[in-house]
Amino acid sequence: MPSPTLLSRPIHHTGYGLMGLTWTPTPPEIPIAIAAMKAAVDNGANFWNGGIIYGSPTYNSLHLLRAYFDKYPGDAAKIIVRRPSSRKKSTPLSILGGTKSIDIYETARVDPTLPIETVMSTLTPLKKSGKIGGIGLSECSAATINRAAKVGQIDVVEVEASLWSTEIFTNGVAAACAQHGIIVAAYSPLGKGFLTGKVVAPSEFEEGDHRKHMPRFQPGVKGLAERKGVQPSQLALAWVRAQGRKGDNPVMVPIPGSTSVERIRENLAAVELTDGEVEELDALVKEHTITGGRYPEQFAKLCFGDSVTLEEWNKKG
Ligand SMILES: NC(=O)c1ccc[n+]([C@@H]2O[C@H](COP(=O)([O-])OP(=O)(O)OC[C@H]3O[C@@H](n4cnc5c(N)ncnc54)[C@H](OP(=O)(O)O)[C@@H]3O)[C@@H](O)[C@H]2O)c1
Known part of the structure; x- marks a missing residue:
């Protein structure tokens, strides 16, 4: 498949999610996290996803990015970092200490109290003047995407998409992205680890890990993976990418996270599915009833x- 293009630059078929490096009960030590990030670069991942919400005010993705680019300043130009703001807090860029500029500025979730037109008319001039490279939205409806696209170009929409989170293909979000030429950054493409074949039940996660309360279970992808001679995780990522080959869908770039050099290498490898294999997995998705929502109710x-x-908004005054 040809390389996806983001901000007029070719990006790897698969990105890299930084969340698990800082936002777990027991984050890896900084040198281990940096080695993981280096493995992502060395294996081609030049679209990274981090955020101030991934961790604590004193240790989140921005702190880690600063540590990484302090050590490898030459990599700053190679990587597009997408940085979500929290709905409530602005992103204190001083944490980065000038090691990296904002590539894509993203609103994490949609603020239900602020018109999306206002958000876009604030961000679009910043993009035009080069203060930010691009604009991202996250977990928005198709209607919100359509309204936002009337004001300015959205570069990325970040939504959950995987073998067990297929909502965007039926609720209009994928179609709206395709219509407006927006790349989908598919988050949790490995079902937060459940689709790798290595996690069987939420009870396996340690206390304090948010996935312990995720109410879903894993459909079997192991059979096809074994026949194809690849890992179930590679199959799961290839399936997400392959959705982008279908007529009405946008370019799909999965952004798996991992703390392990070996698993990062595995995730970034070029595994492609034939149309027949995609159909086989599509059928598997259809025949499984996914129980439980993507999030507990208050976050859903x-x-x-x-x-x-x-x-x-105007009526409210
Ligand atoms: N905007 C949002 O609301 C939102 C929400 C969630 C995630 N995200 C973004 O999406 C990124 C990825 O999502 P995620 O971390 O939730 O889920 P994920 O990428 O679907 O899964 C990550 C989990 O899978 C394990 N894993 C990764 N590769 C593996 C492999 N090849 N074999 C076996 N296990 C493997 C990782 O463990 P190890 O570390 O041990 O490898 C980790 O536990 C995040 O880093 C974040 O940037 C965004």
Whole structure:
């Protein structure tokens, strides 16, 4: 498949998610995290996904990025970093100490109290003046994407997409992205580890790990993986990418996370599925009933969100 293009630059078929390097009960030591990030670069991943919300105010993705680019300043130009703001907090760029500029600025979730038109008309001039490289939205509805696209170009929409999170292909989000030429950054493409064949039940996660309360179970992808001679994780990622080959879908770039050099290498390898294999996995998805939502109820409310309309906003005064 040809390389996806983001901000007019070719990017690898698969990106890299930084969340697990800082936002777990027991984050890896900084040298281990940096070795993982280096492995991502060395294996081609030049689209990274991090955020101030991934960790604590004193240790999150930005701190780690700073440590990484202090050590490998030459890599700053190679990598596109997408950095979500939290809905409530702005991103204190001083943490980066000038080691890296903002490539893609993303609103993490949709603020239901702020019209998306206002968000876009604030960010678009910043993009035009070069203060930010691009604009990202996250977990938004198709209607919000369509409204936002009338104001300015959205570069990326970040949403969960995997063999067991297929909602975007039926709720209009993927179609809206395709229509407006937006890349989908598919987060949790390995089902947060459940689709790798190595985790069987939420009870296996340590206390304090948010996945302990994720209510789903793993469909079997092991059979096809064994026949193809690849890992189930590679199959799961290849399936996400392959959705982008289908007529109405946008370019799909999965952003798996891993703390292990070996697994990062595995995830970034070029494994492609034939159309027949995609159909086989599609059938597997159809025949499994996925039980439980993607998030516990209080967080699910913020997914596929709609912002208030300008009309409603004006009425409120
Ligand atoms: N915007 C949002 O709301 C949101 C939410 C969640 C995630 N994200 C983004 O998406 C990225 C990835 O999502 P995620 O971490 O939730 O889930 P994921 O990438 O689907 O899965 C990560 C888990 O799978 C394990 N893993 C990775 N590669 C593996 C392999 N080849 N074999 C076996 N196990 C493997 C990792 O463990 P090891 O570390 O031990 O390898 C980790 O436990 C995050 O880093 C973050 O950037 C965004």
